[in-house]
Amino acid sequence: MDNFDVIVVGGGLAGLSAAYCLAKEGIGVLVVERGDYSGAKNITGGRLYLNPIRSLLPDIIEKAPLERFVTKERILMMSDKSSVAIELSSQKFGQKPYHSYTVLRAKFDQWLADQVNAAGGMIVTKNRVDDLIMDGTKVRGIIAGEDKIPANVVLAADGVMSLVAEKAGLKQRQKPQDYAVAVKEVIELSPQIIEQRFNLAPGEGAAQMYAGAITKGMFGGGFLYTNLSSISLGLVVRIKDLMEYKPQIEAPQLFEDFKQRPEIKGLIEGGETIEYSAHVIPEAGMEGIPKLYGDGILLAGDAAGLTLNTGITVRGMEFAIASGVLAARAISSATKKKDFSSQSLAEYETLLKNSFVLKDMETFKKAPHFLDNPRLMGQYPQFLCDTMEQMMFIGDEPKKRLVGTAMGEVRKIKFTQLLKDGYNAFRSM
Amino acid sequence: MELNIKAKLAKDTIKADSEKHIKVNPEKCKVCKERVCLYVCPAHVYTLNKEGNVELELDGCLECGTCRIACVELEWHYPRGGYGVQYKCG
Numbered sequence A: 001m002d003n004f005d006v007i008v009v010g011g012g013l014a015g016l017s018a019a020y021c022l023a024k025e026g027i028g029v030l031v032v033e034r035g036d037y038s039g040a041k042n043i044t045g046g047r048l049y050l051n052p053i054r055s056l057l058p059d060i061i062e063k064a065p066l067e068r069f070v071t072k073e074r075i076l077m078m079s080d081k082s083s084v085a086i087e088l089s090s091q092k093f094g095q096k097p098y099h100s101y102t103v104l105r106a107k108f109d110q111w112l113a114d115q116v117n118a119a120g121g122m123i124v125t126k127n128r129v130d131d132l133i134m135d136g137t138k139v140r141g142i143i144a145g146e147d148k149i150p151a152n153v154v155l156a157a158d159g160v161m162s163l164v165a166e167k168a169g170l171k172q173r174q175k176p177q178d179y180a181v182a183v184k185e186v187i188e189l190s191p192q193i194i195e196q197r198f199n200l201a202p203g204e205g206a207a208q209m210y211a212g213a214i215t216k217g218m219f220g221g222g223f224l225y226t227n228l229s230s231i232s233l234g235l236v237v238r239i240k241d242l243m244e245y246k247p248q249i250e251a252p253q254l255f256e257d258f259k260q261r262p263e264i265k266g267l268i269e270g271g272e273t274i275e276y277s278a279h280v281i282p283e284a285g286m287e288g289i290p291k292l293y294g295d296g297i298l299l300a301g302d303a304a305g306l307t308l309n310t311g312i313t314v315r316g317m318e319f320a321i322a323s324g325v326l327a328a329r330a331i332s333s334a335t336k337k338k339d340f341s342s343q344s345l346a347e348y349e350t351l352l353k354n355s356f357v358l359k360d361m362e363t364f365k366k367a368p369h370f371l372d373n374p375r376l377m378g379q380y381p382q383f384l385c386d387t388m389e390q391m392m393f394i395g396d397e398p399k400k401r402l403v404g405t406a407m408g409e410v411r412k413i414k415f416t417q418l419l420k421d422g423y424n425a426f427r428s429m
Numbered sequence B: 001m002e003l004n005i006k007a008k009l010a011k012d013t014i015k016a017d018s019e020k021h022i023k024v025n026p027e028k029c030k031v032c033k034e035r036v037c038l039y040v041c042p043a044h045v046y047t048l049n050k051e052g053n054v055e056l057e058l059d060g061c062l063e064c065g066t067c068r069i070a071c072v073e074l075e076w077h078y079p080r081g082g083y084g085v086q087y088k089c090g
Helices: A013-024 A105-118 A163-167 A191-197 A239-244 A251-260 A262-268 A317-337 A347-353 A356-363 A367-371 A379-392 A402-410 A415-428 B005-009 B026-031 B066-070
Strands: A004-009 A029-032 A047-049 A069-078 A083-089 A100-102 A122-124 A131-135 A138-144 A147-156 A179-188 A204-212 A220-226 A230-238 A272-282 A297-299 B046-048 B054-056
Touching: A004 A013, A004 A138, A004 A317, A013 A029, A013 A105, A013 A147, A013 A317, A047 A317, A069 A379, A083 A379, A100 A204, A105 A122, A131 A147, A131 A163, A147 A163, A147 A317, A179 A239, A179 A251, A204 A379, A220 A262, A230 A239, A230 A251, A230 A262, A239 B066, A251 A262, A272 B005, A272 B066, A297 A317, A317 A347, A317 A356, A347 A356, A367 A415, A379 A402
Parallel strands: A004 A029, A004 A147, A029 A122, A069 A100, A069 A204, A147 A297
Antiparallel strands: A047 A100, A069 A083, A131 A138, A138 A147, A179 A230, A179 A272, A204 A220, A220 A230, B046 B054
């Protein structure tokens, strides 16, 4: 194979965004993707927030194949047999430019791959990168099967498991504490049924998060997103919690039980499951970010641990796109200097620190610790549901005052603990 | 609700790779007490055979990596290029 200035490992959002920017600058770039096509191995919940990335991919992003713009946001706290919902119906979210869209990755990533090709970048699919060409600690290229391909810079955009980052010595094998597994089904339904069931105008979408009894107190929760003609329904649970939970339970079982909940059942009724998928998600936030660069190598997207769960918003895709674009900028400036050393590529980290990517991750750096609290995933949703149920219920006995009802439930919770958790919520959010 | 992972996996396009991309460490695996692989894998790749040893059904692997994170003893790689799961929605 030819020599390339840059080799991008992984044709997902980070890799393709970088390749697109590099190709537009006339820098020779090769993307190596192991799937049959870009997006073949990629999964999102999912929803993409567009505002942070509009200026980063200005000419193309408005033409991307997106599903529905989200106008209805719903958070449900669940106990075993009841749930309390908070819903935001926003007219602002229904105005252009729309701030977030539901997305399906197979479609989106193939479109982005087409943009890379059109800009002059080269993509080879069905090729797995097996190893790196190393010169001491310096990365000099990739090894894929029989092929050894040298390059000035390798961009590891090979996803959450990033074996490339491990081989480069930038990252260690993942710990179950820092990662969650998500299982998801895509359930086909007509656009009319989706719009009726979720009370949406044509083109509008809904996003829903579920927390509480469905994960049995384990870190995680459920999610639902409406696509044009399908629903993405899934459940996330931290791997460590799953390993330790007694009696043993599987994520697919939690997911099946979630699907049987009356809150969900009616929404997916009559729909046909057309895909079952599973994916790992980084949950460690800022503390989980490895060293982002070395001699001749950069990490971007999930490979760099760039995801942020604040409990209310879960983000990753726009971080992947932004880190890809910023990696391309750092590589472009290293190319001008003809210096691909670690010191030269360090500019990448500066660019990330000055962008929303590391700024948002810094702002919410306490969120993973705050969310790492079994009371949030169990006791508090239970309390909320029980209190509401008591308040709304009329029995044959004379009814107590509201304060008495709430206090009866509050007594089941340690008050000092509640204060502490409230304080932590305030500090981390 | 009964779990029927096989029926779920039948919805996906998975191109079987003749080369095994995940291998257990037979010595360690035999004496492992936890065997978390049996219940953390969302695709039921890991099962116990009659002899009580862990067996892998890699043709149903979704390549998520959960097992690699849960068990440090696995020799783990992705399937070769062009093999494995090819998602159509994602």
